[in-house]
Each structure stands twice: as structure tokens, then as C-alpha cells.
Amino acid sequence: MEEKKDKKQKKIENRVVKIREKNIKELVKSIEEISKNMISQIRQGKSPVFKTLLRGKGNVFYDEKIGYFQLRERYNFRRFLNIAHARKFMQTTLVMEKAYEYLNEGKTAALREIYYDLKHTLPKSKENTFEEQRESDNVLTDLEHGLLTIREKLNVHADAKGSLYGDITMQDVKHNNDIFNAAKIGRGGWSIMSHVEPEEIKIKKINADYLLVVETGAMYERLVEENFPKKNRAILVGTGGQPSRGTRRLIHRIHYEHKLPVYVFTDGDPYGWYIYSVIKFGSMELAAHSYYLGVPDAKFVGMTMRDVEKYKLQNVTEKLKDTDIKRIKELMQYPWMQSKEWQAELKTALDKKIRIEQQALANKSLSFVAEEYLPKKIKAREFLP
Amino acid sequence: MEEKKDKKQKKIENRVVKIREKNIKELVKSIEEISKNMISQIRQGKSPVFKTLLRGKGNVFYDEKIGYFQLRERYNFRRFLNIAHARKFMQTTLVMEKAYEYLNEGKTAALREIYYDLKHTLPKSKENTFEEQRESDNVLTDLEHGLLTIREKLNVHADAKGSLYGDITMQDVKHNNDIFNAAKIGRGGWSIMSHVEPEEIKIKKINADYLLVVETGAMYERLVEENFPKKNRAILVGTGGQPSRGTRRLIHRIHYEHKLPVYVFTDGDPYGWYIYSVIKFGSMELAAHSYYLGVPDAKFVGMTMRDVEKYKLQNVTEKLKDTDIKRIKELMQYPWMQSKEWQAELKTALDKKIRIEQQALANKSLSFVAEEYLPKKIKAREFLP
Numbered sequence: 001m002e003e004k005k006d007k008k009q010k011k012i013e014n015r016v017v018k019i020r021e022k023n024i025k026e027l028v029k030s031i032e033e034i035s036k037n038m039i040s041q042i043r044q045g046k047s048p049v050f051k052t053l054l055r056g057k058g059n060v061f062y063d064e065k066i067g068y069f070q071l072r073e074r075y076n077f078r079r080f081l082n083i084a085h086a087r088k089f090m091q092t093t094l095v096m097e098k099a100y101e102y103l104n105e106g107k108t109a110a111l112r113e114i115y116y117d118l119k120h121t122l123p124k125s126k127e128n129t130f131e132e133q134r135e136s137d138n139v140l141t142d143l144e145h146g147l148l149t150i151r152e153k154l155n156v157h158a159d160a161k162g163s164l165y166g167d168i169t170m171q172d173v174k175h176n177n178d179i180f181n182a183a184k185i186g187r188g189g190w191s192i193m194s195h196v197e198p199e200e201i202k203i204k205k206i207n208a209d210y211l212l213v214v215e216t217g218a219m220y221e222r223l224v225e226e227n228f229p230k231k232n233r234a235i236l237v238g239t240g241g242q243p244s245r246g247t248r249r250l251i252h253r254i255h256y257e258h259k260l261p262v263y264v265f266t267d268g269d270p271y272g273w274y275i276y277s278v279i280k281f282g283s284m285e286l287a288a289h290s291y292y293l294g295v296p297d298a299k300f301v302g303m304t305m306r307d308v309e310k311y312k313l314q315n316v317t318e319k320l321k322d323t324d325i326k327r328i329k330e331l332m333q334y335p336w337m338q339s340k341e342w343q344a345e346l347k348t349a350l351d352k353k354i355r356i357e358q359q360a361l362a363n364k365s366l367s368f369v370a371e372e373y374l375p376k377k378i379k380a381r382e383f384l385p
Numbered sequence: 386m387e388e389k390k391d392k393k394q395k396k397i398e399n400r401v402v403k404i405r406e407k408n409i410k411e412l413v414k415s416i417e418e419i420s421k422n423m424i425s426q427i428r429q430g431k432s433p434v435f436k437t438l439l440r441g442k443g444n445v446f447y448d449e450k451i452g453y454f455q456l457r458e459r460y461n462f463r464r465f466l467n468i469a470h471a472r473k474f475m476q477t478t479l480v481m482e483k484a485y486e487y488l489n490e491g492k493t494a495a496l497r498e499i500y501y502d503l504k505h506t507l508p509k510s511k512e513n514t515f516e517e518q519r520e521s522d523n524v525l526t527d528l529e530h531g532l533l534t535i536r537e538k539l540n541v542h543a544d545a546k547g548s549l550y551g552d553i554t555m556q557d558v559k560h561n562n563d564i565f566n567a568a569k570i571g572r573g574g575w576s577i578m579s580h581v582e583p584e585e586i587k588i589k590k591i592n593a594d595y596l597l598v599v600e601t602g603a604m605y606e607r608l609v610e611e612n613f614p615k616k617n618r619a620i621l622v623g624t625g626g627q628p629s630r631g632t633r634r635l636i637h638r639i640h641y642e643h644k645l646p647v648y649v650f651t652d653g654d655p656y657g658w659y660i661y662s663v664i665k666f667g668s669m670e671l672a673a674h675s676y677y678l679g680v681p682d683a684k685f686v687g688m689t690m691r692d693v694e695k696y697k698l699q700n701v702t703e704k705l706k707d708t709d710i711k712r713i714k715e716l717m718q719y720p721w722m723q724s725k726e727w728q729a730e731l732k733t734a735l736d737k738k739i740r741i742e743q744q745a746l747a748n749k750s751l752s753f754v755a756e757e758y759l760p761k762k763i764k765a766r767e768f769l770p
Binding site for chain 1: 492493494495496497498499500501502504505506513542544545546548555556557559560561563565569570571572573574575576577578579586601602603606607609610625700701742744745746747748750751752
């Protein structure tokens with residue numbers, strides 16, 4: 001009997017949360033339903049409840065079939081009539097009301113803005129609604145997980161970062177219907193917005209064979225200067241380090257809406273490998289958002305330890321620091337880094353105690369990366385998985 | 386006699402270095418002349434010498450007449466036949482040769498690239514030309530100060546950062562002559578390049594009354610979303626924190642080439658004030674570059690301590706940390722912050738122990754900053770100097 005219950009429980013616990021992209025109308029309706037439920041709970045003399053996905057590390061798992069992080073379908077219930085929950089419950093309803101307002105008015109707000117927008121002293125008390133931004137960030141995360149969506153769809157966003165270049169035509173339907181081509185606005189390219197939802201930015205047309213994601217700003221500028229995107233029919237995204245959410249979302253959309261393969265080009269070091277990992281598998285913190293942000297088909301084009309040998313770059317490698325070594329050992333343990341190719345790559349780095357930067361290719365010549373390295377590797381499909 | 390010599394010496398020491406923008410041809414010629422001189426020194430059996438401006442803090446001063454930092458006309462001589470100078474001399478000639486090559490080929494390179502481009506082991510030795518990027522950065526700085534120019538004019542640049550939005554038409558003459566208007570490429574705007582020299586990016590036309598420089602990415606997005614630039618005939622530059630050199634150079638060019646007043650909008654805190662200070666006065670480290678980067682006429686529009694009172698924002702101020710207090714006391718000592726308005730502003734911050742962020746205005750409403758705060762303050766010319 002006990003065992004049977006355990007099995008049933010186990011089955012529920014192993015069920016994956018089903019996420020489907022909701023549009024604005026559906027989100028507005030969801031918020032209305034949650035609110036109506038709360039009101040009817042109050043009328044029945046019950047404590048109103050807010051339900052959101054459990055996000056602790058214990059509920060995150062790497063879904064091998066799809067190839068990215070997921071959350072199990074387990075929930076967290078926040079009750080107003082519970083002294084430990086009351087403040088957070090109050091904050092959640094405030095943020096939910098605000099998101100509802102933004103959605104209806106077609107306004108968007110930064111995380112810092114929604115915090116200040118909502119911060120005030122409760123009447124007849126000395127209690128502030130929020131004391132610091134971390135509080136509003138947290139309940140916003142609860143809300144997006146309660147609604148099975150991402151905050152960008154609730155018109156709330158983090159800061160923007162990243163640039164886009166190449167023969168891709170987009171339309172900003174919320175801004176005079178501007179139509180622009182990211183290969184025709186000078187070498188700087190388009191400054192990727194913090195929110196690039198399909199309701200705002202339409203991807204009209206792409207003339208390219210693949211999307212190349214580049215870690216450093218300097219390499220992005222190098223490839224544009226060398227006319228790499230035109231010569232190789234490539235779209236270029238410069239992440240400027242760890243990609244912002246807006247940049248990840250745009251990469252995801254270009255991949256799924258236009259079937260463009262995604263190749264990632266980073267330094268051959270723990271930071272670069274982690275950037276690749278986040279683009280491809282998603283991240284543990286945002287496991288429920290993999291559906292919106294992950295690109296499990298992405299491939300790693302470089303830098304690799306093999307490049308060091310092949311192109312005789314030993315002289316321009318850098319020595320691993322102790323923190324690098326620790327980080328590599330961690331990476332080797334991750335279930336999503338278990339392919340033999342990645343294990344061999346990381347082991348070589350450990351054995352040789354080296355890391356290699358994108359810019360090290362300049363040691364051959366400035367144009368080497370654009371004229372030889374990338375075109376040859378991509379043509380030969382010399383990728384890490 | 387001694388006194389007379391002292392006076393003469395004093396006069397020379399107080400002379401300001403005269404900087405004039407040199408074009409590519411002139412720079413190429415300058416490098417050729419320096420090199421020819423070196424060769425003739427060698428032929429005469431003398432030690433070749435490289436001459437560059439003395440950049441130590443002792444040689445920097447705040448030029449009250451112009452309103453930015455300057456360097457005195459004092460030089461540093463690096464001699465090849467001096468064991469303490471030999472390695473740096475070798476590095477300087479390598480970087481100079483490389484810059485010459487970039488200029489002639491019309492190539493540009495990032496700091497990291499020129500480092501890797503030049504790093505190699507000297508024949509018949511175990512000596513590397515460069516061991517770390519700091520070395521090549523340093524001699525590049527020597528070179529730009531030796532040539533009285535900025536590295537961007539030598540086609541070498543730091544990383545890009547910053548966005549541009551508004552009715553400004555530019556032409557990238559090095560890239561298919563792309564002509565684009567930064568108000569017609571969606572809300573993201575133009576990703577400001579690391580190098581925006583007139584030989585590369587032409588500013589064709591501006592339809593605006595002023596340039597507003599904004600510290601945070603979130604505020605930049607807010608103002609674009611509210612259609613502030615169009616309604617107020619403003620050009621918008623988002624610096625994303627401390628502005629990059631490319632962004633400072635673009636602000637400078639828009640101001641001087643198109644006579645646009647520059648208003649700076651940052652948080653009311655030490656970091657924000659420092660951003661303003663750098664845009665207006667330049668920085669001590671780049672004192673010789675004020676001519677290229679500084680905008681002494683820039684004005685500070687906010688956030689101010691007066692705003693806190695006027696708009697009743699007490700509830701959304703943040704408390705000063707000890708490091709903030711220390712920093713404010715330093716700022717109050719700077720000769721360029723001696724106006725009574727700035728002294729009063731900083732004193733109020735110290736007295737009240739508060740700082741105030743741009744996003745705090747969201748406490749009134751999201752659109753408050755665009756509909757009321759900025760238009761009213763700018764119309765009333767309610768600036769700090």
C-alpha cells in the first residue's frame with residue numbers, strides 16, 4: 001500500500017510541467033481568473049491562495065530527450081492567512097495587478113521600474129510594500145512561474161545588451177511599424193532590445209544560412225569589418241559576455257521561426273563554455289524558461305583545444321588559474337556535458353592547463369578568423385555537440 | 386641666475402600641449418618621420434629615441450579657461466640603448482609598425498587583437514615580444530601621446546558599448562555607404578561602434594534641439610517607449626553606465642559638429658556624478674584626449690537632491706553607504722566641482738545621507754519622467770553646471 005502510494009507520488013513528481021506560449025489575451029485572462037478565484041476564496045471565508053511552480057534545485061532536471069533544463073510539475077502554495085506568507089502574498093498581488101495594468105496599457109517596464117513604481121508606505125502603518133528590489137524581483141519570478149510564462153510576456157524586462165548584424169529584416173510593430181535590415185545600418189548593427197516578443201518585433205525575412213553567436217564585442221566588430229556575414233550568408237549576434245535574456249530570446253526565435261542553425265563561437269575557457277551551455281541547455285535558475293530561451297540544437301564552433309594544435313597557437317594560450325581548474329572539474333560532472341567530445345575537450349584543457357581566447361587567432365592575422373578559421377570549420381561541420 | 390632659470394623652466398612647464406586633429410595622411414606621415422629619425426640616429430651611431438608626453442598625475446591639470454583636463458607640454462624620452470628602456474622601446478616600434486600597417490590597409494583592431502597580433506617569440510631567444518595585454522596597451526598609450534592623437538585615429542579601439550536613438554542620419558562610409566536614421570530602426574536604436582571617427586561615420590543631418598545622455602539602459606528604453614525623443618526633438622544616447630570611448634567621442638562630435646547642447650541624466654549618486662564629470666571635463670587618465678572627448682558645455686539635468694524635495698521622493702531614496710560618503714567628500718575637493726551649485730548639491734546628499742536613482746521617478750508613474758520631469762526641467766533650464 002505504502003509502496004503503491006510512493007509509486008503514484010513518484011509518477012506525479014516526475015511529470016514535467018507543460019509549457020505552451022500564451023499570448024497577451026490569454027495572459028490577461030489567466031490573471032483575471034487567479035484574481036477571481038482569490039475573491040471567491042475570501043467570500044467563502046477561506047484564505048486566498050497563490051500557486052506557483054516549485055523552482056528549487058531539487059525540482060530542476062536536465063531533460064535528455066529535449067536537451068535542456070525543465071521543471072517538474074510540483075507547486076508551491078502561498079496563503080494570505082499564514083504569517084510567514086502574508087507579506088509575500090501582498091507583494092504578489094501588487095505585482096500581478098501592475099503586470100495586468102502594463103499588459104492592458106501596452107506599457108513595458110524594467111525590473112527596477114516596477115520596484116519603484118510599487119514602493120510605497122501602506123496606509124495607517126509604517127510598513128513599506130517593498131524594501132528592496134530583490135523582493136519585487138522574487139515575486140515577479142513567482143508570478144511568471146505561476147502563469148507558466150516569461151516576464152517579457154508580462155511586459156517586464158531586465159536590461160538590454162547585445163548587438164545584431166546581418167541580412168535580417170525586422171519590423172517593430174509597436175514603433176511606427178519601422179522596418180529595418182540589420183545589414184544596412186552601419187557596422188554597429190542593431191542594439192538588441194530587452195524584450196523582443198513576437199507581438200513587438202516581427203522577423204520578416206532572413207537571407208542567411210546560419211546564425212553565428214559571438215562572445216566578445218571585439219570579435220563581433222572584427223567579423224563585421226571583414227564582411228564575414230555577407231561573404232558567408234551569416235547572421236551575427238554579439239552577446240558581449242553572458243547573453244542577456246533579450247538576446248537569448250532573439251537567438252531562440254531566429255532558430256525556431258526561420259529554421260536557422262545556431263553556431264556558438266566563444267573563448268575556449270570556463271566562462272565561454274558556460275555561455276554556450278546557457279544558450280543551448282538553458283540555465284538551472286530559469287529551468288521553466290528553457291521552452292522560450294533554450295536552443296538544444298546549437299553547436300559549438302570554437303575555440304577548441306584542437307585549434308591550438310592545428311593552428312599552432314600554443315604561444316598565445318593563457319595558463320589556467322586555480323578557479324578555472326575548479327570550474328572545469330564542475331563542468332565535467334554536469335549531466336549535459338557528458339558527451340565524449342566535451343569530456344575529451346575539458347580533459348585536454350585540464351591536462352595542458354591552458355585556455356585559449358578568440359582574439360588569439362589574431363596571431364595568425366587579423367583576417368584569419370573570417371577568411372579561414374570560421375568558414376573552414378563551419379563547412380567541415382567541425383563542431384562540438 | 387638660478388632664479389631666472391627656474392622662471393624659464395616654470396614657463397615651459399606651464400605650457401599646455403597644443404592638440405589639433407590630424408587626419409590619416411598626417412598620422413601616416415608622422416609615423417614615417419619618427420621612423421626616419423630613428424634610422425638616422427642609428428646611422429649616426431646614436432641611440433634611437435622615442436618621445437612621448439609625460440602623463441603622470443603631476444603633469445595633468447584642470448584647465449579652467451576651457452573647462453576640461455589638459456596635459457602640460459613635458460615629454461618623456463625612451464632610449465633604445467638604455468637597459469631599463471630597451472624592451473619598451475622594442476615594443477613601441479612594433480606597435481607603431483602595426484598601427485602604420487592598419488592605417489595603410491584601412492583595417493581596425495581591438496586592443497586585445499593588437500596584443501595577440503604582435504605576440505611572438507623573438508628569433509634566437511626565449512624572449513616574447515609581449516607577456517600580457519597590459520604591455521601592449523601601455524605602449525599604445527605612449528604612441529597616441531607621442532603622436533598627439535587618440536588610438537581610434539590609429540585604427541585601434543576598446544570594446545563598444547552604448548546605444549543611439551533619434552532623428553539623426555548617419556553614413557557609414559566604410560560599409561557600402563549605408564545611410565540610416567537612428568529613429569527608424571526600431572526601439573533598440575543603433576549600437577554605437579567602438580570607433581566613430583569622421584573618416585568612418587559621417588553625421589549627415591540632425592533634426593533635434595538637444596542631445597540627452599542617459600546613464601541606465603532601462604531609462605533609455607523608457608524614454609524611447611514614451612516617444613520622448615520625437616515629442617521633444619531630442620537625440621538620445623544610452624551609455625549603460627560609464628560611457629565607452631566610442632560613445633564619448635560620438636557625444637563630442639554631435640555637440641561640436643552640429644552645435645547641439647548636451648544634457649546629462651544620471652542617478653544622483655557618486656557613480657552618476659562621476660559619469661557626468663567624465664563626459665564634461667574628461668578624465669585625468671585621458672587628460673590629453675579632452676580635446677577629442679570632452680564636452681565642457683554639458684549640463685547636468687538630474688537626478689538632484691532638489692528633485693527629492695520637489696517631487697516628494699523621500700520614500701524611494703537609498704541610504705548612502707560608507708564608500709559613497711568617502712567618494713562624495715573626494716568629489717567636493719576636486720577643483721572642477723567647486724561651483725557653489727555642486728558644492729551645495731553634494732553637501733545636501735551628505736547631510737541627508739541619501740542618493741536617488743533615475744528609476745525612482747517611476748514611483749510617480751512610468752511616464753512621469755518623459756511627460757513631466759524632463760520636459761519641465763529642460764524648458765526651465767533647471768540644470769547643475
